[in-house]
């Protein structure tokens with residue numbers, strides 16, 4: 001029911017009129033301020049008259065209350081008397097247990113057509129609550145039992161003027177008429193002669209507005225009792241207080257021991273009602289209490305580390321938040337008290353006990369009930385969120401000290417994020433910037449989800465706080481236009497069949513479902529194992545070969561990891577977070593690098609030795625060829641012979657046998673020695689190469705090197721190349 005009830009009043013005086021009146025009375029001539037005030041009163045009365053003529057069908061409210069505030073009705077009336085005088089017929093006592101619908105005609109700005117809004121009014125059940133009007137949460141035109149698009153219900157509560165404000169000479173700038181309409185007047189400073197001619201005011205209309213005399217029970221009964229009933233029907237509900245610092249949010253939500261607030265009254269009511277509703281008293285009430293302080297979420301019932309917000313099917317949840325099961329109202333009260341002690345409050349210049357955080361109390365009610373239509377047992381689950389927001393404030397209004405200003409900045413940031421979300425929701429934007437702050441993340445469900453939401457805007461009457469009050473009323477007015485999704489009923493429609501055959505069928509079906517789910521779970525676990533094994537393998541290949549000392553450590557670590565993986569309970573094991581080995585042991589890395597270098601040097605040495613060996617072989621072959629004229633023999637045969645190692649060996653053997661004293665004890669060919677002995681790398685490295693072995697114990701390296709010809713190597717010859725290649729391959 002978005003009502004465009006906002007009107008802007010700005011009256012400019014007629015200069016001619018002022019002149020005529022200002023000099024008519026000698027008293028006025030003495031006091032120019034008084035004279036101006038008189039003029040303003042006349043003009044305001046004129047304006048009101050004009051407005052009445054324009055709208056014609058105005059049913060309620062006969063004049064702009066700012067006129068009264070300026071002193072036209074000087075009679076000293078208490079606010080309660082005012083309330084009664086301006087009382088809406090809807091608020092008149094009703095006969096017990098009767099419901100009445102009152103049609104209220106509210107003119108729409110700039111439009112001739114008037115529209116009747118029917119508002120069902122119930123007489124409150126409780127004896128303590130008097131003169132209370134209840135609103136239907138499902139939208140005023142919602143048909144019973146039919147889920148319809150809802151909206152946020154917005155209420156305004158005015159607190160009494162504090163002694164401090166009175167002492168400071170502040171005047172009341174807010175006036176509530178008919179428990180619905182709020183008139184806000186801006187007073188120009190008496191010394192501000194330029195603006196003295198102007199009277200400015202704004203008019204708002206809300207679902208209900210509470211004057212400063214309203215007691216806690218009435219506020220609860222009007223704003224939240226219906227919501228508790230909705231929660232017991234299996235829906236979700238949220239109540240949040242919004243307003244400037246010191247406007248009375250905490251008083252409304254928590255209250256005092258003598259005057260308990262909405263939180264306490266709602267829990268009492270919930271316990272009383274759930275006992276009546278639940279089948280055989282089978283119910284459970286659990287609660288959690290958290291605060292958002294400086295953009296961190298903290299558990300108020302078991303303080304510790306900051307909590308992380310996660311999105312799941314149920315909406316945004318704080319992971320690890322303690323849920324306490326409460327069995328009685330007293331227990332809840334105790335928990336609430338405990339939570340409040342942990343809540344961050346600090347004195348500021350405006351409020352002695354200013355809440356520096358947003359506090360969220362969530363109560364989940366679950367109970368079993370028999371469905372009257374089907375006679376089956378159903379479980380209903382409803383969630384009620386009660387939120388006391390931190391106050392919006394000006395930096396100067398609080399403190400300039402660092403911590404306070406940081407807190408203030410964070411509070412303002414989250415409230416700004418809240419207003420951005422309200423704006424986006426009202427404008428029907430696709431993207432709602434919930435993620436801009438923790439508060440809006442937590443309120444996501446309440447603002448844009450399927451939830452029954454109530455906003456209580458708290459305002460101060462003081463003219464000193466005019467800016468803050470105007471701001472609060474502006475956002476409250478905007479919030480009225482937010483459309484919420486139809487509320488889901490969180491009902492477990494599980495029905496137990498009556499006949500035995502049906503029951504066994506159901507058991508079979510459930511067993512099948514169960515095994516399918518188990519299979520799915522196994523597959524998921526296998527996939528997870530495979531991925532983790534892959535990542536493990538990658539890690540192990542990227543790390544250098546472990547030292548024997550470390551290998552045992554790694555083995556044990558891997559074993560642990562495997563155990564964790566097999567258990568399938570942990571996705572991020574401590575091992576996955578472990579640093580690479582190098583980070584842990586830089587000494588080991590150094591050692592390993594040195595080893596690698598040494599090995600590379602060794603390899604290079606070996607390569608050189610092999611090259612030398614090849615050269616020696618070349619030399620030897622060359623010598624043989626020269627001596628025995630193998631070349632002529634090969635070429636002279638008319639066919640190109642391919643020399644193989646075997647053929648060469650044979651030739652060498654033949655040569656040795658025939659011509660050279662190879663077999664004699666005087667001289668042993670180094671090549672034969674080499675052939676007989678399988679040389680190791682170390683033989684070469686230590687200078688045990690046959691090529692450098694001295695005959696009769698003398699070193700002949702100089703001899704060998706001196707004999708190395710400068711001519712192209714024999715390996716370049718076709719016949720020898722293949723041989724060498726074969727030997728290389730070998």
Ligand SMILES: Nc1ncnc2c1ncn2[C@@H]1O[C@H](COP(=O)(O)OP(=O)(O)OP(=O)(O)O)[C@@H](O)[C@H]1O
Nearest residue numbers: 159160245246247248249250251351354355390391
């Ligand atoms: N309706 C009321 N009747 C009587 N006293 C009230 C009422 N509302 C507020 N107060 C008093 O006004 C003072 C400030 O109220 P409260 O602490 O609730 O403000 P607040 O909006 O929660 O401020 P903050 O945002 O700084 O926490 C308190 O001393 C409180 O007792």
